[in-house]
Amino acid sequence: MSDCVRLAIVxxxxxxxxxxxxxxxxxxxxxxxxxxxxxxxxxxERTAQFSQTIAEFQxxxxxxxxxxxxxxxxxxxxGADVCVAHYQHHTAVIACLEAGVHAMTEKPFAITIKAAKxxxxxxxxxxxxxxxxxxxxxxxxxxxxxWAIQEKGLIGQPRMFFNQTCNWGPQPPEPHFVSLLNxxxxxxxxxGGWSLDGGVHFMDTLIYFFGEVERVYAELANVEQRKIRHxxxxxxxxxxxxxCLATFHFKSGVFGSWLWxxxxxxxxxxxxxxxxxxxxxEDRTRGGSIHAFGGGFIESDxxxxxxxxxxxxxxxxxxxxxxxxxxxxxxxxxPHGVSKSVAIECHDFVEAxxxxxxxxxxxxxxxxxxxxxxxxxxxxxxxxxxxxxxxISGAVxxxxxxxxxxxxx
Numbered sequence: 001m002s003d004c005v006r007l008a009i010v011x012x013x014x015x016x017x018x019x020x021x022x023x024x025x026x027x028x029x030x031x032x033x034x035x036x037x038x039x040x041x042x043x044x045e046r047t048a049q050f051s052q053t054i055a056e057f058q059x060x061x062x063x064x065x066x067x068x069x070x071x072x073x074x075x076x077x078x079g080a081d082v083c084v085a086h087y088q089h090h091t092a093v094i095a096c097l098e099a100g101v102h103a104m105t106e107k108p109f110a111i112t113i114k115a116a117k118x119x120x121x122x123x124x125x126x127x128x129x130x131x132x133x134x135x136x137x138x139x140x141x142x143x144x145x146x147w148a149i150q151e152k153g154l155i156g157q158p159r160m161f162f163n164q165t166c167n168w169g170p171q172p173p174e175p176h177f178v179s180l181l182n183x184x185x186x187x188x189x190x191x192g193g194w195s196l197d198g199g200v201h202f203m204d205t206l207i208y209f210f211g212e213v214e215r216v217y218a219e220l221a222n223v224e225q226r227k228i229r230h231x232x233x234x235x236x237x238x239x240x241x242x243x244c245l246a247t248f249h250f251k252s253g254v255f256g257s258w259l260w261x262x263x264x265x266x267x268x269x270x271x272x273x274x275x276x277x278x279x280x281x282e283d284r285t286r287g288g289s290i291h292a293f294g295g296g297f298i299e300s301d302x303x304x305x306x307x308x309x310x311x312x313x314x315x316x317x318x319x320x321x322x323x324x325x326x327x328x329x330x331x332x333x334x335p336h337g338v339s340k341s342v343a344i345e346c347h348d349f350v351e352a353x354x355x356x357x358x359x360x361x362x363x364x365x366x367x368x369x370x371x372x373x374x375x376x377x378x379x380x381x382x383x384x385x386x387x388x389x390x391x392i393s394g395a396v397x398x399x400x401x402x403x404x405x406x407x408x409x
Contacts, residue, residue: 005350006034007350009080020054021340027058072096080103104132108369109200140296142292167260177228213249213250220376244259280305281305283300
């Protein structure tokens with residue numbers, strides 16, 4: 001491999017734009033370790049736009065493809081940044097790996113646990129690297145929170161957490177139009193609802209803070225029954241839940257609850273806190289129900305509150321955390337001085353390829369976070385608490401069975 005890692009962006013839709021901005025930020029801050037050599041998407045207008053944007057911050061213009069197979073056949077690539085729809089993760093990633101191309105895939109890691117295992121098996125079989133594009137744990141606020149909880153013991157022995165978000169908005173007089181391209185409106189394409197799509201960020205955070213989850217109990221509901229006007233199906237009720245109430249028990253003994261809803265009529269509020277024997281960390285960051293302590297998207301806001309009455313702003317803890325880092329750890333955690341978490345995950349992927357090291361969040365990390373989200377759906381499906389290890393092993397897959405059958409997994 002040359003000193004410059006040759007990348008492709010596979011899928012040029014919504015989240016791929018964040019990845020593109022991440023690569024641009026890295027380039028503008030002096031990172032010269034990668035070249036985006038190709039972009040691929042079935043919609044030609046998207047690839048044309050991406051290719052032109054990339055040409056503005058690197059010396060070459062990427063080749064544009066509408067076929068993944070054609071791109072893999074014609075291009076000499078080191079890595080592929082996969083940003084396709086959830087139900088396509090396993091097929092796109094496996095195609096890349098089998099072509100000898102290292103891959104990083106967006107969250108959730110796969111549409112089901114079976115699909116995730118096929119991806120990991122392909123990585124092992126081909127000797128290729130497999131990373132998960134989980135950005136939230138890489139933000140300064142979240143790295144600081146883990147440091148405060150796990151390394152400094154600032155809240156004492158971790159005990160419990162509570163994360164609640166209540167939201168609501170009036171239904172429009174007429175159902176809004178949804179095109180076929182909006183695959184998130186199809187449960188079989190998305191894999192579930194927001195508890196999977198956004199919730200997997202928080203599931204990764206919980207593992208990052210407290211270790212592996214032992215069991216989950218969840219209630220999921222579509223309370224509002226909102227309607228949309230679909231391109232081919234006419235007026236239909238939206239698929240997926242608008243309310244989730246879940247409890248988690250960790251192998252470490254920590255327990256907690258996660259409530260999110262879009263159905264609390266005329267009310268909006270958030271409350272996120274992590275408790276230990278000596279105090280707690282309060283997260284007041286907007287959107288903290290998914291991206292705890294900002295997740296590297298926005299500046300964090302919160303406090304450390306000790307039982308002796310001492311209160312310290314999270315910003316002060318962030319400064320102390322940064323001072324505690326040795327040069328090597330700081331450069332790896334915040335490369336080229338960049339703090340945007342999506343840019344950091346992109347840099348980590350490039351570095352992992354260039355140095356043949358394990359990425360910070362690999363395929364197994366992605367599978368474990370996915371398994372906690374899937375445990376919520378399996379619990380709601382069965383009406384019982386579910387062990388996460390049973391979800392990982394495949395002993396529990398009642399909810400996922402339909403998805404596996406639909407996509408031939």
